[in-house]
Structures are given as structure tokens and as C-alpha cells.
Amino acid sequence: MKTNLHFQDADAFYEQLLDAHTGLSREQSELLNARLILLLANQIGSKDVLAECLQAAKALPA
């Protein structure tokens, strides 16, 4: 799992992500997120990296 910066343009992606959700109901947003997660997970592929990402996402900072 990469924890250093890998985005080509982090600010642009963040903006695109927010724009994609603009005007959506909570349900629509949840579906969009779920579809996005599955699409991105397939880009990663590696089961070990995916498992690490899931663990990292669950572990909120203290």
C-alpha cells in the first residue's frame, strides 16, 4: 500500500470527487461511492494491497 503521494494532481481529483456528488441525494451518493470503490479496487487488483487499504481506512487517528 502506498502511503506517500502518488496523485498526479491531488487537488483536481478532490474537486472532481466533490463535483461528482454535488446535487445527489444521500442514496445516489452512496451508490456513486460504491461504484467508484469497485472500479478503483479493480485498478489495484492485488488482494494484499486491497486488504491493507481496508485496514487503513478503518483505523481512524486517535
Place this chain on the structure above:
Amino acid sequence: MNTAWRDAAYTNGYEFTQGAGYELPEYPFVEPPELKRGEVLRHRVVIVGAGITGLTMACCLAKLGVPAVLLDEDNTVGVKGASSRGICYTQKSLEIFQRLGIYERIAAKGIQWSVGRTFAGQDEVYSFDLRQQSNFGLSAQPPFINIQQFYIEGYLVERIYGLGHVDLRWKSRVTGFQQHAGYATLVVDTPAGSYALEAEHVIDASGSHTPFHGWTGATMTSRRGDDRWCIADVRFKNHPPKERHTWIEAPFNGNRAVWQHLMADDVWRIDYQMEPNADPEYVSREDVVRERLRQQFGPEVEADAEIVWVGPYAYRSQCLDRLRIGSVFFMGDTAKIVSPFGARGGNTGVADADNLAWKLAAVLKGRAPASLLDSYHEERHEAAAQNLMVTNRTARFLRPADGMERTFRNAAISLARQYSFARPLINTGRMAMANNYTKSSVCDRSGGLSVQNVTFRWADNNRGTVNDLIEWADGDLLVLVFGDMSHAAAQRLRQLAGQAPVRCVQVVGPDTQPQAREHVRDPQGHLQGACHVFGHAWALVRPDGYLAATGESVDADLIQAIEQALGLTS
């Protein structure tokens, strides 16, 4: 909870029978010697339950010439009047049935299929053709045959009567159990009265209602969900395609799942997912079932279809922590219960039986130490846990929890309609296959894999199969040596066959001169491929068609692998 929903494993009851149903054979009750002579006899093996698992166990033992007693509380297979339970038998099960001598009857009666399609709404989102998957293509048996379970059970009964060695005791219900040092006492109720018998090995194949869990203090993990289904077995005059069709969201069933699968006698199993709070009596009422069929097949179904059997069911998942407690071995539904998705119930029962039978025979014939029997738990518990994991994943896809689980399913279905990568996420059941053994003390790391029943040529150029070799080995381990051998290796192999319970065969290509008297030819390399080896190699094949180990040269490693496979080193 509404208790009228039967567990998946209990669906051998039925709510009503339409049309001819089935006429099932009845077998005679014969007064056992214990009652005639009024004494308690001790038996080496007593099997409880004449379902598909217990009968496979009995038939395997009969084939190996091991005497056993089989107790069943009924006097027929299936359930009187009508019954449908398992319908789908895997290549591995069919290979086992071929060894037992009933495959030809199954193939003649059953229906072969290899295409499965999955739909969401009107769209096909996923399909497979098992014949296109090379791993299924080489066996002498097809990927799957569908047939009503009671046919297989009936064939097994007749085969056991033909083979002898096993005493089939019908109308014999086990009502008491006591474990002693090295044996157990069973109390059996029959129409002619009760009697006690002693058993050194008790095989509990009596199904999900077994009393042996309580008697032995078996511990288990068990989970029950709220998913509810209702089967309609339907005989069509003009039948649907001979394919497995599954709908995740069927518009004709309130956007719930539907299964459509075929069996012998032009009977189709249509399995409808119901609302979790549905009333089982209502959903299985004839007019309600007919309305569901009309929704799915249109108004012409009225004249075209005859309802053979209807059964509402729920399922649970359950796995014992130990598959052996004292003298008692658990197999089939007494070992584990899975949801029906992927045909992982009956097929694993058959594999459980095939796994224990040769080990028991080897121990009782003095060819292996009793410790070999411990590997039954190691191997079949791993298989049970694997099948439980796989079927639970399917169950969760088919009945997602409200909230994010449903959201992710919607995401997966919508993506599957657009992109191929998402289609494998659609989980309507992963079809059963031979489980690998990775934790077995009697399998080397190079072994633990199933060997498909592929063909080769005997020395006289006639066609042979792996099952022929296993039959020839008659319960002993089979050593296959691929390629030419040094003089010393050939001599070691001859000595080995004289000293250990193994049969050795050299496997050569089309042009190689064989050194061993016992040799076969493998012109296309199918036998070598089935044994998962390349080039000069040996493969140690067990009577259940599993690899114990593979290696390169005929040396001490092979000797060690044989000792390990027989439980001599554990």
C-alpha cells in the same frame, strides 16, 4: 421466528404433491441376528443413515470388501410419495460413482449441462460454459449431471445388494448411544423390537437432525439467516433450455432471486426467493405457486406444466469443530450444513465418504495404523470450512443486509451490465469442486489435489482411465512413475511393490521403451497433467483419487511419501 420454514437440509418433506410424483422403491426389513439370537454382536463398522452420504460410504466399503452394517429408520430412499433434495452432481462425485459402478445408470437417467446464465432484470449479466474451461474437459465424466438425489440413492442400494459385504438394515432407528473404550454401543428400534449392537467405528450420516451431536457432546459454529425460499419442481411438456439460469433480481418475482435448473424426467426446479417475513403456508399454496409460474413463463404454462413437488425452506450454516469424536465419525450434513447455492451439500457428503472409506479399509486390513483415520478430520474439515465460506458469501450476495450491503450489490450489478470486470462479483453460487487438502498430515505439500479421471493407453493400446488404475490397485496406493527409469530405479520400484501396500506403474510416452512390466502409455500427456507433474516425476495417488505427494526421482523421498500417506509418520 416462523418455524414452518424447513431448513435447507430438511426439504425432504413436502407440502403437497401434484401429478404423478414419484414412486420410490421399498426395501425389506429383515430381522437382524442380534434379535434372532438374543445376543449383542460387535461390528467393525456401523453406518447410520441411508442417504446419499451413508450409502456412498457403504458402497465404497462394499467395493473394498469391508463388512459393515447400515442402519436406516425408513425403508426407502428419498421420502415416500415424492421427494426432491439434491439435484446437481459434480465431476468429482461422478468420478466416484463411476468407481462404484453406478455412473452409467446416472448418465443414462440424468441431464448433462454446462452452460449457466445469470440475469438481473431483463439483462444477462454473466454466463459460463464449463466445457470451455479446459480443467473440466479431460475427465471421462462431464462437468455436471443433474438428477434427483433419490435415483442415485436407489442405484447405490442396488449396487450394495449386488456387492454384498454390507448388511442393509431398514426400519432400524438408533435411539441410544454409549461410548466405551475403543467401541460404542447403539440401541436400535425395529418393527421386531429393540436390540443393542456394538460398533468399533460409527459413521454418523443420519443428516441434520442427528441425535449423535447431543450424545457425543459435539461443538459447532452455527448461523441462521432470514432468507426464505420456495421450490416448485415442475414437469414441462415444452421445456426451457437445458441450462442453469439464475436471476438476482427477477422482475417476475418482485425483484427477488429465482433459480431455474433441470433434472431427470423433464422436471425443472424453479426456486423462488421469498420475502423474509413471508408465510410458508401461503407461498406454497398451489394457486400461489401457479401464479408465480404464470408470472415467469406466461399464461401457456397453465396447460404445459405439472407441479411435482413444492417445498418452502430456510437455510442455516453449521460446521462441527471435530469430525471425529471417540468412535463416531461425522459426515455429510452431520459434519456441516451449507446453503444450497453451488451444490456444495450432497457432493461434499459423497467426498466425505470416499475420503474415510479407503482409510478405514486400509486400517481394518492391517495395511495402515489406526492413526490414518485422524486425517479424515484434517482433510474433510478443511473442505467443510471452505464450502461454508464459499456458500456464505453467496448467501450474503443474495440476501444483502439493508444499508451498505445492498448499496454495494446495486453497484456491482450496475457495473456488471457495463464492464466485464464486475461480472465475477455477481455471486449466484460458485459450483462445487474437489477441495484441496493443504493442512493434511498425510499429504505432502506437493499433494492434496484431486486427480481427474483422464484417459491413457494400456500396454496393449486399449483405452484406460485413472479409475481403472485405482480399481486395479484395490485399495492400495498407486505409484505412477513418468518417463524412463535408470536400472537401479526400476529395481527399487520392484522391491517397493513387494514390501509396501502400493502398486507401481511406469507411464511412458508414445515412443519410450518401458523398463517396468506394469506400464501404460500417455501419448497426449493427459495422465501426467492430471497428476500435476512435468517431465521425469512420480505421483503417489490414493484410492480416493487424490495425490498424496509428487516427486522427481525414485528414492528415499518416495518411501517417505508412502509412509506419510499411510499415517506412519504422524
